[in-house]
Amino acid sequence: MARLICRSRWLPLLCLSVGVQAQSATPERTLLVKFTPQYVVVSGYWLEVEQPWYQRAGQSLAFTPQVYYGLTGQPDRSSPKAPSLTEHPEKVRGVGLQVVHRRYLGATKAGYPAGSYISYGPTFQHFVVSADELGWQEVIGPTGLPQQQYVNERREKINRYGATVQVGYQAPLLPGRVFVDLYAGAGWRTSHSRVGSEKVSSQYKSGPSNYGHEGFYFPAGFKIGVALR
Template sequence: MSSSQRKASARRGARLLPLLLGVSWLAKSQSLVPSNSLVIKVVPQHLVMSGYWVEVEQRRNQHPRQSFTLTPQLYLGPLGHPDRPRYYAVTYWPSIEAPRENEKVRGFGLQGQHRFYLNPSQKASYPSGLYVSYGPHLQIFQIVYDKREWHEVQKPNGLTYQEYVLKKHSATISRYGASVQVGYQAPLVPGRVSLDFYAGVGLRQSNSHDSKTDSQYRTGRSDYAHRGWYFPGGVKVGVALR
């Protein structure tokens, strides 16, 4: 090859180099989608039971279609009764047992799930799309209430009387189980905010040392002492942190 031919080949190579670098950068940018692997979500529908749920979702970097969620739960406030009339005891059974008054709940729980994204979306920078998840949960509730009872009181004159007064009581309920859920996580607006819609089926067991407590707080699938099949569902609002 002559000197002039070598110079011409070098010039052509110099022209092609920017083009090759541009194609390489574009291919890399398409294959390596930016991802925020940590998403924090609130679950507002549990507020009706005085429950405060926060879900943390962490993507598995080695398996982008999979993630793990951990949901710590705090219960604190008035007792919720979405499955029954508030004054059912007075309305239907006034002569059997005095109604429980000033009912409050405090407690905690924890739920963990393994999540699979069936067709992950490439538009969001965090896990999104249709998914299936499964995992266990554990909850412990302490219910505090007042109930009117006959109480013996001795007066200053030495006589003993029976008074119908409010007395404070407490009951502890433990509940555990597992569920399978199907959902869809999608961006609410362009950026890091997301909506997560989900529904599923689960099975759980509850225990209490007081049989009356079990019956009082097992009036529906949303009640604190419910046991058996239940159907979780709702919406979560999240924000991707990184």
Template sequence: MRIPLPQPGTLAAGLLLTCSLGARAQQRPPAPAATQSARTVILKSSALQLLARGYHLEVEKALRPHQSLGLTAQLYRGTVLEITASSTRRDNEQVRGYGAELLHRVYLSPGLPPLTGFYLGYGPHFQRFDLAFRQNGWQEQLGEDGLLYYQYGPVDYTETIHRYGATAVAGFQDLLEGTRISLDLYVGVGYRRSDFRSKLAESHYRSGLLDYGHRGFYLPAGFKIGFML
């Protein structure tokens, strides 16, 4: 399964949708003061990260008027999909890992309840990935005569990747009408670096923007669904 990166037209459509939702939110009358002070925490997740075998859970807490801090815990586990690996997926390719992201948001819609409206956000992130796969290669084998021989065949390999960087995003968050369910749409730009440890000379996970070992600029975009506590 190969999934293409978002095209400029797709990002433009997303921005238009965000602007449309924002315009509707601006027409909504301000919530009563009691409601504004009662709901200041949102718990949310991104379904898109499942494509990378990632399970992300963010807690966003209002700090002061029009600002918040979000902490995302990240867990990775499962069979590697082609969207995050090279064009040819290797047999029994597995990923395990963890990470965290911190995001400071500044909301730009005065008069709306906390944690709703247009916002700008920025913050750092860190991930560690442990990958295991099998491919053909040379390995030493002990013969019956007690001597070591080189044999070509399937060899089990592991690769450990540390990835760290920062992002800046623009987004819009609001509650679905009459509910406490939140929808967070965002798009931005980020930069990250990565290093790896493996018996192989080069990383097998730097094939594209979505790969585990990618380094350089990338475009974070997507949506999160949550629940206001």
């Protein structure tokens, strides 16, 4: 039927229009890499890789590996228990991974997946926060039993699990491959902290940007990305 219409002398413009729309609705570049700059203030470096889900039009999977390395800063500091940077410089080391399923709500006009979307998925993070602090700490001894050891550094290990739901808008920032991804949403997470072999209540729960925070939180921000291929 489409061939018969295109052979008609009266509908060449209609065929050309349909062809252009079909091309614009199919992304030419399908591997997107994005950097989330706001986490740098807590020594976090997030790099997201988004790949369309070929079996399902308008959908993609995004993987966000995370690395934390440097001084902790003072995110959401309100607790008097948290030592200041001038008294005891604190360092954070950590890794994490977020995996989300993203669904675009309309056909894209860019050469890569773009437009309004909704996404959801789980996340996991592991932190080691250390600071110079003299005191007793419970450790596992050579016999396998806990024992007290006097140390000059406090090391808190934090494992955090959670999930988020987000809405956003992805659009070209400049002509070409560079784009911006704006997002906001809601999430929930739980955390477990240890100092040595002892379970503790984390010192880093002062707010949603801190490493040991748990409960509901509302992520929002932006990402700068480039379409590679």
